[in-house]
Amino acid sequence: MIEHSFPVLGQQIPVYVPTTVDDFRAFQRYITGRANAGERVAFDTETTGLDTFSPGFRIRTAQFGTPDQAWVLQVEKGEDLQRLASWALRTLPELSMQNRNFDSLACDRHLPDIMLEALAPKTLDTYILSHLSDPRRRDQGGVGNGLKDASAHYVDPSAPDTAAGLYDEFHEIGHTKDTGWRHIDINNPLYLSYAGGDVILTSRLLPKLQARVKELGINPSLIPFEHAVGFVCALIERRGMRIDRGYTTQLSAELADESARWAEEAKKYGVENINSTRQVSAALLGMGEEIKERTAGGAVQVDGNVLKRLADVDKQWDPIGSRTPNPLAMAILRSKRASKWRTSYAEAMLRTADENDRVHPKIGALAARTARMSISDPPFQQLPSGKWEVRHAIRADDGCRMISVDYSSVEPRVMAALSGDERMTAAILRGDDLHNLTAASVYGPGFTPGQRKVAKVVQLGVAYGGGAATIAAQTGLSLSAAQDAVKGYKRTYPRLARYIRSLQAQVIRDGYTLRTPSGRRLVFDRDAAYASFNGEIQSTARDIFAQGLLEIHERGLTPHVLLPVHDEIVADATDSQAHEVAREIGEAMTMSLRGIPLGTDPDVGGHSWGSLYMKEATTMIANDSWYAAHPDAAEAAEKARA
Structure with missing residues (x-):
């Protein structure tokens, strides 16, 4: 048995690396004892990188730990060790992980007889509990939701950073913080010590976070809710x-x-x-x-x-x-x-x-300060909404068509529901265009398309805490014209303006914190109370979207889903089923908030994601050399126009 250690609160906690048959039997006794006691065990992996599904990715070590010890299996060394890790994961009734989806998907793909569906229900994610306690990153004034930051706050401020601490080791072998994970010697003592340290810290962190969530009075139903949302996102990520x-x-x-x-x-x-x-x-x-x-x-x-x-x-x-x-x-x-x-x-x-x-884009189900999702590798949510060229690279499966279902003006509707503004609510219930209503109020009934666009910027700018100067910069208006537009907007929706002022005052009184309708705790900088309404809107819209995702899953439609991005579900289905699946997804997402209907706009396109956006670009087809070089794209755009 190779034995290393990891320092926590002045003690050297043992980290065991089994290498012989007797060692492996000792590991089995440890796992069996924890399972029989019903004890939750922390689990983590060390891998060659973050690209779980790319060729060459592999799990190097799989580690299990409790507050007083850790065991590191060097699964890279052979199939027997991989099967031993799989046995342990199947045997343990309860697990904890930091960033559950990454390790669960890695095991689902690279360990024998392990399925995401079996791991998720018995795993608590410390990242989720940390985010519910304080959603801010460390550079935003918060605790931070990474393992090192959260452990430094709740467990031991002096505990080593198990990632950054290895960078010097990487540099010594001629690699960077990104490439070193693949090339560092699997027997490196610091590498193994820090692998064990991750599960020791995770196991100690979990009860601290559970106590903190309870102490803060955070809605306890958010814990299973976020775990359920994360699981659905992992299923989507796995499909790719x-x-x-x-x-x-x-x-x-x-x-x-x-x-x-x-x-x-x-x-x-x-x-x-x-x-x-x-x-x-x-x-x-x-x-x-x-x-x-x-x-x-x-x-x-x-x-x-x-x-x-x-x-x-x-x-x-x-x-x-x-x-x-x-x-x-x-x-x-x-x-x-x-x-x-x-x-x-x-x-x-x-x-x-x-x-x-x-x-397989990575889906951060609980990412931003407001809990909004993130998409990375590639970051598809950063694509401008009307652009199709990159999206055209994404293809439906053979015999299928692409589907897009998104909410209709969800953020203005959330604004109306939260503020209770009678005029905005009445306009929504009548089916009026809110931007037209604002433009008519500010500029009169003969407003121009450009003035409608300004009205849209003003509506979002006021809601997001932006002043006249910001709106002037975004629209090209003079400062005085922007000020007049803001005044006109507030005259149009007086109760909304009062609600924003009241909310900002309440946030200041409550120590720059806010509880959203779902019971989520948002924390604002001391000079940023103006952003509280924006935070409430975005967070509430995200929770609506997440609830819609769970409804989609409940109806058995998740196998059709390719990506959740912003307030849009991208999916595919066979040619004969596409319209019906789009309708069902739209129905699953449809709901109401305080009497305000939150409807959807289902759309069925061609065989690429980009085909759903080409309807806005069909005027570019004629005499366009790009289309001449891409006949498939031209054909799809022509069909969209037809």
């Missing part, structure tokens, strides 16, 4: 999404060309390096642009928000119509976007796809 490898490879090359082409365009205005803020700011100022924004160091700021304002496009890249677009700003934006899309999407899909050309 098929990519068209040929299209994706070609897209990568074309995005590289596009980035280079727009970078060359920027050179015409004296910008040799589009990533040089000094060159970009000097060129823009030389073109007569007025840029008031400054960095913390006092330099002229030329980030994406500034460039989009100068290029006269909004966050979704739609034209604002408030000024003449600056060609340099547009060239820089397009070059950077093409480069980012190539790296973050095209190359990421090609790199992480499994042997069946399926990508």
